[in-house]
Amino acid sequence: MGSSFPRVVLFVLSCLWVLAELVLAKHGGITRHYKFDIKLQTVTRLCQTKSIVTVNGQFPGPQITAREGDTVLVKVTNHVQNNITMHWHGIRQLRSGWADGPAYITQCPIQTGQTYVYKFTITGQRGTLFWHAHISWLRVTLYGPIVILPKRNIPYPFPQPHKEVPIIFGEWWKANTETVIKQALQTGRAPTVSDAFTINGLPGPFYSCSAKDTFKLKSSQNQKRQGPKNMKFRASINNVSFVLPSTALLQAHFFKQSAGVYTTDFPANPPVIFNYTGNPPSNIMVNSGTKAVVLPFNAKVEVVLQDTSIIGAESHPLHLHGFNFFVVGQGFGNFDSKRDPAKFNLVDPAQRNTVGVPPAVGLLFASEQTTQEGESNRSSVAAHCSASVSSSEEEADTSTAPESETLGVAASYIALPPQ
Numbered sequence: 001m002g003s004s005f006p007r008v009v010l011f012v013l014s015c016l017w018v019l020a021e022l023v024l025a026k027h028g029g030i031t032r033h034y035k036f037d038i039k040l041q042t043v044t045r046l047c048q049t050k051s052i053v054t055v056n057g058q059f060p061g062p063q064i065t066a067r068e069g070d071t072v073l074v075k076v077t078n079h080v081q082n083n084i085t086m087h088w089h090g091i092r093q094l095r096s097g098w099a100d101g102p103a104y105i106t107q108c109p110i111q112t113g114q115t116y117v118y119k120f121t122i123t124g125q126r127g128t129l130f131w132h133a134h135i136s137w138l139r140v141t142l143y144g145p146i147v148i149l150p151k152r153n154i155p156y157p158f159p160q161p162h163k164e165v166p167i168i169f170g171e172w173w174k175a176n177t178e179t180v181i182k183q184a185l186q187t188g189r190a191p192t193v194s195d196a197f198t199i200n201g202l203p204g205p206f207y208s209c210s211a212k213d214t215f216k217l218k219s220s221q222n223q224k225r226q227g228p229k230n231m232k233f234r235a236s237i238n239n240v241s242f243v244l245p246s247t248a249l250l251q252a253h254f255f256k257q258s259a260g261v262y263t264t265d266f267p268a269n270p271p272v273i274f275n276y277t278g279n280p281p282s283n284i285m286v287n288s289g290t291k292a293v294v295l296p297f298n299a300k301v302e303v304v305l306q307d308t309s310i311i312g313a314e315s316h317p318l319h320l321h322g323f324n325f326f327v328v329g330q331g332f333g334n335f336d337s338k339r340d341p342a343k344f345n346l347v348d349p350a351q352r353n354t355v356g357v358p359p360a361v362g363l364l365f366a367s368e369q370t371t372q373e374g375e376s377n378r379s380s381v382a383a384h385c386s387a388s389v390s391s392s393e394e395e396a397d398t399s400t401a402p403e404s405e406t407l408g409v410a411a412s413y414i415a416l417p418p419q
Contacts, residue, residue: 029069036076038084046195047209048174052141053080060168060201061144068126068151074118076110083109083135086118088146090129090353093322096120097250100322103135106250126150130168137181143168170198238267241288266291276308276334304335307357319354326351
């Protein structure tokens, strides 16, 4: 009789725990597990057969499907000789910066024979995104779709379609793409253009030896670009060309070992003011370094992205890792800090994770509160990613976070958590 009370209490507590789990399962998300084995696969395209790096032998890779509120665990095992990282493009990494994926920024690469588990929770998002490798040019064959469904019993914000088919655009090179990017970095010239555009990994019907069962979409061909003779250039932001460290920036910050890995003197504004969309100066004064902008935790940030006419005019897509931002303004010519803010759309600005900055255009975006650890703003032009563009930050004083932090033309940053 004396031992029955503890048993009854334990039974009641167990029932309450089970009920709590049922409530969470009904109203919250579940955990979805995926296994990515990085392996070589022989593929034939454009009359040529070659070995490519794939996930689970598939090209494109497998689809990740989850509901808003779900937690996703992806176990990645590397069976190839290349170092590997994976990025979940557009996923908001809220306090899960280790899962974001850019090599040497939020993690060191997964080496041959090693395994890394990415874990993140999908919060406040629904729709379609995609995942891809985030080291060198392995993203050419390592990519796949992410489909985020609404929570159960939550309707879609549009009429139900007849059929849903993920469509992913890509490019195909006959050459080894790792060789292509290495040659581009050594010479400073633009990488060799691709041999074909692809839809879901297949070239269109206008290419030799191409599959007929593919989507047919009108698309313009690549335009060849040539760099200046006997000269080597790298992309830069505010005259700084980013140098990849040998230690991941987030790792260096976390273990308080940033000395010798990166510095916190990334310029918040261009060092020299000139007509960015006119004739550039003869000396562009580009320096190399692993530099960062220091931002207080929970700061609100405004970033001006100004395209230039230096060397060659082109559209620059910029992607904010692990978080979204609001595009509050855009216009032709040079950004005017005195006149242009009056034109900002602060009522219903578009929310994005990637935005294109066309030639001769200035654009400003404002981030939501930077509650993300280790978020970074990077150029989404693959060659530029490999060559230069990124940034990070050291520990900041969080006791007096400003209402708004404004970074100058085309700044790049990471926000880190408080210690």
